[in-house]
Amino acid sequence: MKRKLRPTTRKSFVTYAIVTAAFIFVEILVSSGSASNMFKGLLVPFCVYSIAAVSLNLTVGILGELSLGQAGFMCIGAYSSAIFSCAVKDTITSPWVRFPIAMLLGGLVAAVFGILIGIPVLRLRGDYLAIVTLAFGEIIKNVLAALFIGSDSKGLHFSLTSQGDLGLEPDGKMIINGALGISGTPKDSTFEIGFVVLMLTLIVLYNFINSRTGRAVMSIRDNRIAAESIGLNITKYKLITFGLTAFLGGVAGSLFSHNLAVLQASKFDYNLSILILVFVVLGGIGSIRGSVIAAVVLTYLPEVLRSINNYRMLIYSIVLIVMMIFTSNATIRGFFAANLAKLKGIVSKDKTAVKEGN
Amino acid sequence: MALLEVKKLGISFGGLRAVDEFSISIEKGELYGLIGPNGAGKTTIFNLLTGVYKPTDGTITLDGVNLTGKSTIEINKAGIARTFQNIRLFSNLSVIDNVKAGLSNNYRYSAATGIFRLPKYFKVEKEMNEKAMELLKVFDLDKEAELPASGLPYGKQRKLEIARALATEPKLLLLDEPAAGMNPNETAELMNTIRQVRDDFDMTVLLIEHDMSLVSGICERLSVLNFGQLLRQGKTAEVLSDPEVITAYLGE
Ligand SMILES: Nc1ncnc2c1ncn2[C@@H]1O[C@H](COP(=O)(O)OP(=O)(O)OP(=O)(O)O)[C@@H](O)[C@H]1O
Ligand SMILES: [Mg+2]
Secondary structure: OOOOOHHHHHHHHHHHHHHHHHHHHHHHHHOOOOOOOOHHHHHHHHHHHHHHHHHHHHHHHHOOOOOOOOHHHHHHHHHHHHHHHHOOOOOOOOOHHHHHHHHHHHHHHHHHHHHHHHHHHOOOOOOOOHHHHHHHHHHHHHHHHOOEEEEEEEEEEEOOOOOOHHHHOOOOOOEEEEHHHHOOOOOOOOHHHHHHHHHHHHHHHHHHHHHHHHHHHHHHHHHHHHHHHHHOOHHHHHHHHHHHHHHHHHHHHHHOOOOOEEEOOHHOOHHHHHHHHHHHHHOOOOOHHHHHHHHHHHHHHHHHHHHHHHHHHHHHHHHHHHHOOOHOHHHHHHHHHHHHHHHHHHHHOOOOOOOOOO | OOOOEEEHHHHEEEEEEEEEEEEEOOOHHHHHHEEEOOOOOOHHHHHHHHOOOOOOOOOEOOOOOOOOOOHHHHHHHHOEEEEEOOOOOOOEEEEEHHHHHOOOOOOOOOHHHHHHOOOOHHHHHHHHHHHHHHHHOOOHHHOOOOOHHOOOOOHHHHHHHHHHHHHOOOEEEEEOOOOOOOOOHHHHHHHHHHHHHHHHHHOOOEEOOOOOOHHHHOEEEEEEEEOOOEEEEEEEEHOOOOHHHHHHHHHO
16 A cells, blocks of 8 residues: 555544454354354344444534434334335335335435434533433334324325224225334345445445544534634534434334334334443444444343343443443553554554544 | 724623723734733633624624624634634544644535545545645644644644634634743744744734733734723834833732
8 A cells, every 4th residue: 555544544444344354254154054043133133233323423422412312213214114115015026126215215204303303402502412312212102102004095094093093995904003013014134235234334424524524523522612713513513413313323223124023113212222322332432333343242242141141131231341441441441552552563563553532 | 994893892791891892903914912911801802703702882893894793603704713712622633633624614515525425525635635734834733733632732732723723714813822831932933933824824813912022022013901991002012111001910
């Protein structure tokens, strides 16, 4: 390589390489028959949670605003894409056409909600976003759990009370059945598609962060008053960022809903929002790569530990604490960075240490 | 017509009249000093000029455009940029990215262009990098371009703030105690840099400073503030030899 890569570019390339390597490794495991069914069942969720976590990290780590409603955006994406796929599955039979449109739609609908929430809230200073997104997530979940949609020759029917209320013709079919959710969504999600979408998400995020817009967003995070003094339009940049987080959250939800035989709104509760926030915090706030690693490790761990049920929560908690120490304690991070640099020096004689965490 | 025309500017915080009837007129290309004892209201005037505080009285006009009551963002776009007494860098960004943040409004491409890395992204980023390096060179910061801003020594952080402000291509540059925390050598060097900025960028500078060697060394005219009120205004040498000014600084 003739030109030296900028540290930010190098960081993104390392992440792409790690994710691709992990993907290839898993593909080999699966095709050689050494992967358990439990593990295979986790492959799409790995991608879903990674996408949800990195996109939340954009708002939490890069913009510096707390959002407690990532599950709400996933829920909107999951539902809107599933409704779309159910409605068109007889007309558009190829999943290669149907699924990308469904994901795009899921993302766009979620982004619209994100921007509608953001317009009033992101103008305010303080932690209002946390409060409003928390309420938003719960409201979305409860409204969708009470929603009935059916279709027949007269078109779509809606109700918020009961299935009978829809007045469907005898040959009409249910799309959303209240708290029972959506069944019959085509199972279009695969690990391969999940990997591609995750890679695209990572590329979008890294490109965004390393662009004029991302720089402006991080400037606002670091010092709002100084950002205003150089003429940066605070509200605009916050809205773009939050909208992108909602969009990608919606895409994650779409991937999720096309992986399940039955989709229920109750899955997208407050606990899921917090879980994703935990991935972000433990992976290191602002570290895209960390979010992916934390999402995968912390999705995998509880499942592996099922066999030793008695010690499960104990081990899970220890891992949480260790990760927290790794990622949030500057002294320890510095210690490992220094030793890693030494190791690298021995291996490649490259003395320049890469500094992670911005 | 003067570049900056301020008439009878005033603001109160509760019962405290922090600035009262402050008027000033600065010509294009001037190096103008604003001095006064601690708590006199100097920084408050900068905050009024840049829209951080809204004045209760008076008007601010820059190059014939009325800026009274405008937001900080609008005022920067109209041509006033500043530095801060308590340094406010984007501490997690690299040195060059701090300057490039300042270039944001003059070197534009959309968020989508950045995300999809369209050709315009590479073109504009290249121009930004060149412009940013050019500015960093003026302040002798080009070798530290890739360091995090928070890793710079104090004096260099102050210089980086000036570079970032200049990146917005202002007509008027406000410097709040640019030499604070610098040793005499650094201060002497800074004086040269400020002069160079004025000459090379055709800049008009209004600066607050306690270091009298800097003030008397580079400012052509001065305003002296005391308890929020103008004490004296005029040519530097005359103002500094005024007995009233001397007592305001030494007496009390
Ligand atoms: N936001 C505010 N609320 C209340 N009082 C304020 C505020 N900002 C400034 N003041 C008061 O206004 C007066 C002038 O403050 P200012 O910071 O302008 O002084 P200064 O001349 O810059 O002093 P120094 O040389 O110490 O920087 C002080 O008494 C200060 O306490
Ligand atoms: Mg001050």
